[in-house]
């Protein structure tokens with residue numbers, strides 16, 4: 452909120468484990484989201500729906516152990532807040548208490564739940580627009596809010612979430628103009644993904660940013676490095692070295708201390724001599 456007041460853009464990135472979160476934190480990222488996108492990019496599921504609370508907790512703990520500076524936000528997975536408000540609240544408490552999350556993210560205009568979480572001192576990040584947990588209702592991953600009616604609805608939902616206490620709002624897959632208008636109207640920061648450059652911050656999926664995915668990138672993704680090619684080539688190089696006995700080298704091997712070597716050499720020489728004498 453302070454960054455929005457100061458007009459400073461917020462950098463956000465997803466991460467799911469110790470080493471990559473540590474790198475993101477050391478690179479100065481402001482907000483790390485343990486996104487339920489881990490279902491797809493880490494666990495290989497077709498969509499985000501099947502990841503469980505226990506899996507999300509496991510990854511949130513790893514991120515929490517790595518991060519010193521960034522705000523750690525845990526994504527509440529599908530089904531963990533779609534029942535009653537007390538159920539959603541109980542699951543959110545687990546992310547804070549058992550895994551070290553400093554805020555939770557929930558998709559959709561779940562106003563009562565946001566109010567309850569806020570009253571329970573749990574900061575909430577809302578998520579509107581293209582909400583991947585609604586894939587079946589949306590009929591696919593489609594850009595949202597393209598008609599006057601849906602734009603007005605999105606704006607109303609954004610205001611309702613902020614009024615209920617949401618501390619920030621992810622806007623995903625919406626036209627730039629809509630995100631810009633909501634950003635200008637809302638007192639809390641908006642963080643865009645596929646929502647144009649006018650949001651208060653931007654978020655990308657770690658694997659998209661580094662080309663660690665196996666499908667063509669969406670229009671809004673910018674690849675900042677080809678880590679996929681780098682990793683594949685390093686592993687191929689390693690395999691070739693093993694196949695050609697070029698790895699490990701003598702320098703990469705442990706050696707016996709000289710004194711032990713001498714003792715073993717003399718024992719060996721003595722054994723050889725005894726053997727020769729016996730034969731004779």
Ligand code: KIV
Nearest residue numbers: 465486487488621644
């Ligand atoms: O799970 C995720 O990675 C997300 C971001 C795309 C915002 O929700």
